[in-house]
Amino acid sequence: MRKLILALLVLVLLVPAQLAFAQDDMMDFDCGTDEEVTIKYFGDPVGSHPEAEEAIIEGFQELCPNITVERNEGSASVTDLIAFYLTAFEAESSDLDVIRVDVIWPGQLAEHLIDMSEYASQEHIDAQLPALIDNNTIDGRLVALPLRIGFGMLYYRSDLLEKYGYDAPPATWDELEEMAAAIQAGEREEGMDEFWGFVWQGNAYEGLTCDALEWHVSATGENFLQSDGTISALSDASVAIYEQAASWVDTISPPGVVSYQEEEARAVWDAGNAAFMRNWPYAYTLSQESENIPAFDVAPLPAGESGQGASTLGGWHIGVSKYSENQEAAAAFAVYMTSVEGQKTYSLITTSPPAAVELYEDPEIIEAMPFASPDVVDITTARPSNFAKDRYNEVSTLYFTAVHSILTGEEDADVALELLELDLEALFEEE
Ligand code: GLC
Numbered sequence: 001m002r003k004l005i006l007a008l009l010v011l012v013l014l015v016p017a018q019l020a021f022a023q024d025d026m027m028d029f030d031c032g033t034d035e036e037v038t039i040k041y042f043g044d045p046v047g048s049h050p051e052a053e054e055a056i057i058e059g060f061q062e063l064c065p066n067i068t069v070e071r072n073e074g075s076a077s078v079t080d081l082i083a084f085y086l087t088a089f090e091a092e093s094s095d096l097d098v099i100r101v102d103v104i105w106p107g108q109l110a111e112h113l114i115d116m117s118e119y120a121s122q123e124h125i126d127a128q129l130p131a132l133i134d135n136n137t138i139d140g141r142l143v144a145l146p147l148r149i150g151f152g153m154l155y156y157r158s159d160l161l162e163k164y165g166y167d168a169p170p171a172t173w174d175e176l177e178e179m180a181a182a183i184q185a186g187e188r189e190e191g192m193d194e195f196w197g198f199v200w201q202g203n204a205y206e207g208l209t210c211d212a213l214e215w216h217v218s219a220t221g222e223n224f225l226q227s228d229g230t231i232s233a234l235s236d237a238s239v240a241i242y243e244q245a246a247s248w249v250d251t252i253s254p255p256g257v258v259s260y261q262e263e264e265a266r267a268v269w270d271a272g273n274a275a276f277m278r279n280w281p282y283a284y285t286l287s288q289e290s291e292n293i294p295a296f297d298v299a300p301l302p303a304g305e306s307g308q309g310a311s312t313l314g315g316w317h318i319g320v321s322k323y324s325e326n327q328e329a330a331a332a333f334a335v336y337m338t339s340v341e342g343q344k345t346y347s348l349i350t351t352s353p354p355a356a357v358e359l360y361e362d363p364e365i366i367e368a369m370p371f372a373s374p375d376v377v378d379i380t381t382a383r384p385s386n387f388a389k390d391r392y393n394e395v396s397t398l399y400f401t402a403v404h405s406i407l408t409g410e411e412d413a414d415v416a417l418e419l420l421e422l423d424l425e426a427l428f429e430e431e
Contacts, residue, residue: 029336031064032119032328038068039097039330042085045076048282052349059345060336067329069098076261078102078206079400082393085109092323097330098337101144101317102206103135103382104396107389110138113319117142119331120338127340128355131377135386136317143319145338146355148347150314151380152214152301153371155269155277155287159295160187169299173218173244176276176302180252183275192273197252199265200278204404207261209383209396210312211278212403215241217381218304224420225384225395231424233402234417237305242406242413249407258407269293280314281369284351298371313380315355391427398423 043053050073057069075081082105088096089112101109117125125133125142132146154176156169160183170176180197187195201207216224216233219241224233232238249257254268262279269277272292277283278301287296303309318334320327336342343354347365353372359365360374385392402420405411411419 029063032332036066037326037329038070039326040070041098042072042074042096045074049350052346055345056337056342060333069333094323094325096321097324098334099319101319103315104385104392106136106138106143107385108392110143112322113143114322115141116145120145120335129357129377132355144317145334146317147338148315148352148354150280151376152311153298154301155296155298157275158297160275170302173302173304180275194273196254196274198276199268199274201260201262202257202407203259203261204400206396208400208403213312214301214310215245217310221306227387229387231421233420239413241304246407281352282350311380313382
C-alpha cells in the first residue's frame with residue numbers, strides 16, 4: 001500500500017513537471033514575427049500524403065497563430081517542379097516563401113535560398129544526419145534543413161512468390177526477370193488480364209535518372225558521372241544493362257511503363273496487378289492500405305554484373321526563398337517542420353525515414369519503417385549533384401533523355417551512351 005501511494009505521488013509530481021517542460025519548450029519557440037502574416041508553402045504533390053503536411057501546419061499554427069501557412073501542391077514530376085521554381089526565382093518572385101528542396105538541388109538553388117543556419121539552433125542542425133548537412137551546405141551556407149530521406153527499394157508480392165514456389169525475393173536482375181515472367185504468365189492464365197511482372201519509373205524525367213542510375217551502378221559498380229568528374233556512361237556492362245531494361249518494356253513491364261512516374265507505377269501495383277515494383281519508402285504505408293494486395297514485403301534492389309545492387313538516394317529538405325517578403329515567419333515554419341517533432345509526425349504518416357538521427361531509435365519509427373536505417377545515406381548511391389552543382393538539372397536531363405531513347409527503341413544503347421558522353425563532356429568544357 002505504501003508503495004502504491006509512493007508511486008502515485010511520483011506520478012502526481014512528475015507528470016505536471018513533464019507537461020510544464022513540454023509547454024516551456026513550446027513557449028520558447030521563436031515565430032520570428034508578431035505580425036499577422038500569410039506564407040506560401042510549396043509542398044508534396046497530389047496523391048502522396050497531404051495529411052502529413054496538414055498535421056505539421058496545424059501544429060505550427062498552434063504555436064504561431066499569427067502566421068497562416070497556405071499549402072500549395074507542387075508538381076509530381078521533379079523535373080517540372082525545378083523548372084517552376086527556377087522560373088519563379090529568376091523573376092525574383094515573392095510568391096514562394098517555403099519550398100521543398102530535393103536532395104539533388106542545394107547546388108542548383110543555393111543562390112535563391114537563405115542561410116538557414118541563421119535561424120535553426122546548432123542543436124537543431126547537429127541532430128540531423130551529418131551527410132545531409134554537408135549535402136545542403138553550399139559555400140558555407142546551409143541552404144535547406146533536412147526533413148527526410150528516401151531510397152530505391154524493391155516491393156514484392158510475398159503471397160505470389162510463395163504461390164509460385166519462390167522462397168526469397170530475387171537477388172539479381174536475371175532472377176527478377178525470370179520470376180516476373182513466370183508469375184505474370186501464371187496470373188494471366190488465371191484470368192488476371194491486366195497483370196504485369198514489374199513496374200517502375202520509365203518516363204523521361206528525374207525519376208528515370210534514379211532508376212537508371214541503379215541499373216548502371218549495379219552493372220558497372222560506378223556512377224555514370226563520378227564525384228571527380230570522370231564520365232563513365234559507356235561500357236560493355238552498361239550497354240548490356242540498358243538493353244536488358246529495354247527488353248522489359250512490353251514483356252514483363254507494361255508498354256506504357258516508358259511514361260510512368262512513381263504514382264503510375266504504384267497505381268498498377270496498388271490494383272494488385274504487379275508482382276514487383278521499384279519505388280520509394282512512401283509507397284510502404286500506401287501498400288499496407290491497399291485492399292488488393294494480400295501480402296507484400298520490401299527488399300534491396302537486385303544486383304547486376306558488378307555483383308552488387310544499388311539504390312539511389314532521394315529525399316526532401318526545406319528551404320526559404322531569398323525573395324520572400326516574410327523570411328522570418330517562413331524560416332520559423334521551416335525550423336518547426338524539420339524539428340524532431342515535425343519530422344516524426346511527417347515520417348510516421350508517410351513512412352519516409354527521417355533525417356534526425358535520434359528518431360532511428362524511436363520505437364514508433366522502428367515499428368512503422370522496419371526497413372529504415374541511418375546508415376542508408378552511406379550505402380546508397382548519390383546522383384552526381386555535388387559535382388555538377390548548378391549544372392545538375394542539365395546533366396540529369398541529358399542522362400534520362402538518352403536512357404529513354406534506349407527504352408523506347410529510338411536509339412541503340414551504344415550510340416545513345418556515346419552521344420551522352422560527348423554531351424556531358426561538352427557541358428563541363430563550357431565552364
Ligand atoms: C523522390 C525522391 C527524390 C527524387 C524523385 C524522383 O521524390 O525523394 O529525391 O528526385 O523521387 O522522381
